[in-house]
Amino acid sequence: MVSRVLFSSQLTFPAKPPRETPIAPLTPPRNVLSFSFRSSVDRFAMRIVKTASFTRTVAKVDGSRDEEAISRKKLAVFVSGGGSNFKKIHEGCIGGSVQGDLVLLVTNKKDCGGAEYARSNGIPVLVFPKPKRESSDGLSPTELVDVLREYGVDFVLLAGYLKLIPAELVKAFPKRILNIHPALLPAFGGKGLYGMRVHKAVLASGARYSGPTIHFVDEEYDTGRILAQSAVRVVANDTPEELAKRVLHEEHKLYVEVVAAICEERIKWREDGVPLIQSKDNPDDYY
Numbered sequence: 001m002v003s004r005v006l007f008s009s010q011l012t013f014p015a016k017p018p019r020e021t022p023i024a025p026l027t028p029p030r031n032v033l034s035f036s037f038r039s040s041v042d043r044f045a046m047r048i049v050k051t052a053s054f055t056r057t058v059a060k061v062d063g064s065r066d067e068e069a070i071s072r073k074k075l076a077v078f079v080s081g082g083g084s085n086f087k088k089i090h091e092g093c094i095g096g097s098v099q100g101d102l103v104l105l106v107t108n109k110k111d112c113g114g115a116e117y118a119r120s121n122g123i124p125v126l127v128f129p130k131p132k133r134e135s136s137d138g139l140s141p142t143e144l145v146d147v148l149r150e151y152g153v154d155f156v157l158l159a160g161y162l163k164l165i166p167a168e169l170v171k172a173f174p175k176r177i178l179n180i181h182p183a184l185l186p187a188f189g190g191k192g193l194y195g196m197r198v199h200k201a202v203l204a205s206g207a208r209y210s211g212p213t214i215h216f217v218d219e220e221y222d223t224g225r226i227l228a229q230s231a232v233r234v235v236a237n238d239t240p241e242e243l244a245k246r247v248l249h250e251e252h253k254l255y256v257e258v259v260a261a262i263c264e265e266r267i268k269w270r271e272d273g274v275p276l277i278q279s280k281d282n283p284d285d286y287y
């Protein structure tokens with residue numbers, strides 16, 4: 001339960017709400033849950049009706065097959081900048097490749113590109129943490145956990161979020177917070193390594209390959225269990241910007257693929273603690 005009412009400065013609804021969508025009054029997020037928002041895809045807001053669950057066929061030990069109901073997942077995304085990964089995940093949710101719904105955008109930069117995209121697509125925006133000069137009425141980490149629970153969030157996805165996720169949130173969502181990093185961890189990660197700084201470090205090292213890493217989040221920067229990676233060739237005369245562009249292109253593909261697997265409950269944990277992704281096409285294959 002949120003310990004105090006969230007004021008409008010902390011929770012903002014779309015600047016231009018999609019047509020015909022009643023804006024829930026600025027009250028605690030519970031009302032938002034009944035807020036069936038639509039994505040204004042073009043002039044005519046189209047009500048996107050999503051079923052609350054979907055079924056998948058599973059092979060049973062005796063060789064027979066069974067239908068298993070999988071619930072649609074509620075996702076919160078944390079950004080600090082343009083939000084291109086966030087937009088790709090949203091497109092996946094709308095387009096049907098991701099069996100999930102984006103219910104909340106969290107950012108420490110209330111006017112960043114990701115926040116603007118969220119507002120124009122009917123996704124509530126929450127500022128955390130607030131800038132130091134305004135931190136007197138900012139949310140505490142436990143209040144942030146309360147808000148995420150109020151929204152029924154199943155998974156938290158970091159996508160260019162540049163602040164340390166507090167231990168309270170890590171503990172409240174075990175194995176349910178993911179981050180994407182623009183290099184092949186465990187190399188080129190940790191405090192101070194974000195954005196273009198990462199690509200500059202990769203080029204300075206002479207590494208011949210880079211690429212995105214998606215990992216589970218723990219209390220430290222970039223030390224959580226690696227879930228997925230893809231390799232990008234580093235070219236001899238690459239600039240940081242050229243390398244960043246190629247890596248970002250791979251990030252967009254990899255994150256949507258991983259979030260789809262998360263929503264379909266295709267993540268399995270090996271006995272040594274390494275998380276694996278179960279192939280969608282062949283359930284006996286993992287990668």
Ligand SMILES: Nc1nc2c(c(=O)[nH]1)N[C@@H](CN(C=O)c1ccc(C(=O)N[C@@H](CCC(=O)O)C(=O)O)cc1)CN2
Pocket residue numbers: 158161162163164165166170179180181182190191192193194217218219220221222223224
């Ligand atoms: N508890 C965790 N929080 C976060 C993680 C994580 O793995 N565990 N990942 C980061 C994302 N990230 C790399 O993928 C990352 C982001 C930012 C920094 C960093 O050094 N930040 C600066 C502040 C930058 C700013 O405010 O502009 C700093 O802390 O001094 C390193 C890695 C997200 N959170």
Ligand SMILES: NCC(=O)N[C@@H]1O[C@H](COP(=O)([O-])[O-])[C@@H](O)[C@H]1O
Pocket residue numbers: 079080081082083084085086159160161180181182193194195198248251
């Ligand atoms: N260490 C964290 C870090 O550097 N994250 C990186 O920030 C960019 C955000 O882009 P986006 O806002 O367009 O998704 C992405 O390249 C992401 O890997």
